Amino acid sequence: MANDKNFKIKNGLSVGTRYLQTGGTETAGAVGYDLANASYDSVSFSPSEVSQPRNCTFKPDGTKLYIAGNNSDIFQYSLSTAWDLSTASYDSKTYNPSEDTDPKDVKFKTDGTKMYIVGDSTDVTYQYSLSTAWDISTASYDSKSFTSSEATGVRCIFFKADGLTSFFIGTNEVIYQYTLSTAWDISTMSYASKSFSVIDDDDAGSSFTLNSNGTRLFYIGSENDTVHQYTLSTAYDISTASKDSVTFSVNAQATFPFGLAFKSDGTKMFTCSFSGGEVFQYSTALLTQTLDLSTGSYFS
Secondary structure: OOOOOOOOOOOOOOOOEEEEEOOOOEEEEOOOOOOHEEEEEEEEEEOOOOOOOOOOOOOOOEEEEEEEEOOEEEEEEOOOOOOOOHHHHEEEEEOOOOOOOOEEEEEEEEOOOEEEEEEOOOOEEEEEEEOOOOOHHEEEEEEEEEOOOOOOOOOEEEEOOOEEEEEEEOOOOOOOOEEEEOOOOHHHEEEEEEEEOOOOOOOOOOOOOOEEOOOEEEEEEOOOOEEEEEEEEEEOHHHEEEEOOOOEOOOOOOOOEEEEEEEOOEEEEEEEOOOOOOEEEEOOEEEEEEOOOOOOOEEO
16 A cells, blocks of 8 residues: 555544454454453452452353352352352352361362362362362362472462363462372372472462463462563473563552452453452453455455
8 A cells, every 4th residue: 555545444443452454354352361451340249258358269151259268168159140240149158178277279170070278277288079060068078188398388279271280379479380190189299390489579479370271370469469470481381481571450459469360261350359358350351353454445
């Protein structure tokens, strides 16, 4: 196109949207885990059952929320609209692990038939079976546990979707990687001799998570009330992590942020405020749209 040619913008361009130029059909969508452009949704949830929520976990379809409270129990909630905290309500279902009286984190097998609880008073991770998937009131202890000799004061656990790799973070602000010889059986867990320190970014870390393909790490700390982003050059290999210099402050909402979770596609982020007693919702979606220049007359 010569410099003296004009062009028209059909339907306008949205601010904050990334456009992809192609010669094909117009498409639109969203890219998740966009921490650099995250924004608060002005949506929160204050569970009256939990005075000091720690880590929170969602069912993969976003219709269930689970919170590890500071009063011995795991609590279960339903979201009538998936991933929308404003629609959350208590299911009147709890689980009180007799193995530890102060759980810090709860995670699940991807099909909801196994539950894992990180204990505070024992510093041990315990494994449970759910006779009805995603219903914590049906949980029973498997008599299987794991104690990390590397990550003392464990605050959070993360599992790869195949159940063969897991990660812990402890009070020394180092994330350690482990291998499970039998998927989802923590009694078969062993240290992979891989770790990554995040202490330079926040020395009061609470939680972390990885994106869906294991190439991004997100870490939240209560010293700066900030989420930090890192890239893993080899997926799910924590020793290859490096800082992205991308952060997002939750200080305006979360007092002493503890928990961190994302929607399964990365377009929503959630934090738990230990002191404030609330769960907060954020948008982390980068909108995309193509520019179709094939007609030569305009693009949309």
